[in-house]
Amino acid sequence: MSIAVEFHHVSYRYGRKFALQDLSLSIPKGKATGLLGENGAGKSTLLKLITSIGKPTLGEIKVFGQKPGWKVNEQIAYLGDRAQWYKFHSIEKAIQYAEKIFPNFQVQQAKEYLDFMKLDSKAKVGDLSKGQMMRLQLILCLSRKVDLFLLDEPLSGIDLISREKIIDLLIHLLSEQEVTIVISTHEIMETEGLFEHLIFLKEGKVVKSGNVETLRAREGSIQHIYREVFQ
Amino acid sequence: MNAFWSIVKNDFRMVFPKKYIFPLTSMLIGGTIFGVLCSLLNFTQIKPEIHWVYTWILFALPGFTTGIVMAEEREKTLGWWLSLPYPRHWLIAAKCIAMLLRALQIILILFLFTNFILYLFTWIRPEAYENIAWGELFYYQLMIIGERLIYVPLIITLGLLAGLLTFSSMKLLNIPIWIFFGLFVSFIVLRHVSKVSRLDWDIVNIPLIWIGLFSFLISLLFYYWSISILNRKLQI
Numbered sequence: 001m002s003i004a005v006e007f008h009h010v011s012y013r014y015g016r017k018f019a020l021q022d023l024s025l026s027i028p029k030g031k032a033t034g035l036l037g038e039n040g041a042g043k044s045t046l047l048k049l050i051t052s053i054g055k056p057t058l059g060e061i062k063v064f065g066q067k068p069g070w071k072v073n074e075q076i077a078y079l080g081d082r083a084q085w086y087k088f089h090s091i092e093k094a095i096q097y098a099e100k101i102f103p104n105f106q107v108q109q110a111k112e113y114l115d116f117m118k119l120d121s122k123a124k125v126g127d128l129s130k131g132q133m134m135r136l137q138l139i140l141c142l143s144r145k146v147d148l149f150l151l152d153e154p155l156s157g158i159d160l161i162s163r164e165k166i167i168d169l170l171i172h173l174l175s176e177q178e179v180t181i182v183i184s185t186h187e188i189m190e191t192e193g194l195f196e197h198l199i200f201l202k203e204g205k206v207v208k209s210g211n212v213e214t215l216r217a218r219e220g221s222i223q224h225i226y227r228e229v230f231q
Numbered sequence: 232m233n234a235f236w237s238i239v240k241n242d243f244r245m246v247f248p249k250k251y252i253f254p255l256t257s258m259l260i261g262g263t264i265f266g267v268l269c270s271l272l273n274f275t276q277i278k279p280e281i282h283w284v285y286t287w288i289l290f291a292l293p294g295f296t297t298g299i300v301m302a303e304e305r306e307k308t309l310g311w312w313l314s315l316p317y318p319r320h321w322l323i324a325a326k327c328i329a330m331l332l333r334a335l336q337i338i339l340i341l342f343l344f345t346n347f348i349l350y351l352f353t354w355i356r357p358e359a360y361e362n363i364a365w366g367e368l369f370y371y372q373l374m375i376i377g378e379r380l381i382y383v384p385l386i387i388t389l390g391l392l393a394g395l396l397t398f399s400s401m402k403l404l405n406i407p408i409w410i411f412f413g414l415f416v417s418f419i420v421l422r423h424v425s426k427v428s429r430l431d432w433d434i435v436n437i438p439l440i441w442i443g444l445f446s447f448l449i450s451l452l453f454y455y456w457s458i459s460i461l462n463r464k465l466q467i
Contacts, residue, residue, distance in 0.1 A: 014466055015400070015466075048310075048467070051313070051314040052314075053310065053313045053314060053465060053467065054465055054466070054467070055462070055463050070315070070316055070317055070318055070319065071316070073314055073315065073316035074316035076314065076316075078310060078311075078314040079310070080309070080310025080311070080314075081310075082307060083307050083308065083309075083310045083311060084306060084307035084308065085306075085308065085311070086241065086245075086306055086308060087306060088244060088245075097237060097241060100233060100234055100237035101234050101237055101238060101315060102315075102316075103234075103316060152310075
């Protein structure tokens with residue numbers, strides 16, 4: 001199994017509080033990995049370290065064998081937790097801007113996704129609902145031709161229709177291409193079927209990880225494991 | 232480079248989103264018309280000091296510049312911005328250039344508007360400016376603008392640094408940064424007062440070339456410090 005991302009004894013501190021503590025893990029290449037954990041478990045911090053938004057206090061991270069940094073970011077599409085887009089853009093302008101600033105941005109793909117997600121390209125970003133905003137961001141993120149997608153809580157706090165559309169889009173993407181995708185979430189009911197690999201994070205540490213099928217065969221349903229780990 | 236200029240253009244729009252341009256321009260024009268009417272109708276004996284038309288920008292610029300960093304937080308686009316596949320100095324330089332272009336745009340608008348008003352003054356009420364010809368006032372303004380522009384890079388990089396420090400583990404350093412800003416603009420104003428009133432204060436009588444050099448070196452320091460914060464000290 002080839003590895004996309006490796007963490008070796010990584011710790012990260014916000015002030016005096018450790019968000020990640022001596023964390024070691026591997027994210028397999030070409031698979032959909034679920035990063036599961038409660039709020040404050042360190043999921044967002046972990047994704048930020050991969051994109052070099054933060055630097056680890058201790059330890060080492062390798063992304064496709066390289067240290068995280070702006071050069072490696074060319075191979076990564078990251079959608080942050082509670083992220084939004086520039087409100088003064090229209091959707092059309094957002095796509096044009098994304099084409100200019102993201103290398104290998106696929107405009108045609110983005111337009112197809114727009115139709116799929118039922119978004120009006122003339123609409124102003126500032127007028128979009130939370131769910132529509134997330135749909136747009138997902139389009140901007142998934143239309144990039146990269147090796148690694150990092151999605152931080154893409155289903156958090158949005159309406160049912162948007163959630164269904166987002167999951168449909170992710171299923172479509174995963175069935176069309178062999179991509180490495182990491183999705184942090186605590187919405188396991190809806191996303192369980194997407195993942196091939198799971199990492200359970202608790203208080204900045206990996207408490208369980210492995211192939212979904214192996215985990216299911218050994219310990220029962222993912223929801224059962226989730227309850228067992230976090231209760 | 233195409234990506235770089237696209238980021239600059241986007242940052243430029245972030246300094247003043249469209250919705251603020253109309254109220255700000257209205258305030259500016261309304262205020263100026265009010266001032267002109269007061270002067271022309273001789274309501275006040277206070278002679279308007281032309282340099283303030285341009286000096287206020289130095290006080291406002293760090294706020295505007297901090298604003299374009301904070302706007303990434305307000306718009307919730309920090310994640311997008313910081314994960315861009317470009318060197319950190321690009322991101323900083325784009326914001327600096329966007330702010331510089333906005334500052335030049337504001338100065339140009341003020342320059343055109345002020346000269347129109349001054350032309351009217353020298354025609355209708357020449358004694359308001361001691362019968363000085365409009366051409367001389369025009370030249371005086373160019374001197375003022377030139378001098379203020381020397382300070383602009385320092386003030387822009389200071390605003391940017393202050394904005395970035397709020398996202399770092401060194402937030403408290405904002406206090407000395409703003410104290411330095413207060414001292415620096417006080418120095419600029421005192422220098423002007425000393426020159427106009429011929430007070431001959433030694434401390435503020437430093438040649439402009441030295442101030443320019445100081446401003447340039449401190450701008451570089453603030454610029455590289457901002458890059459280092461993005462590279463190593465961010466806590467978001």
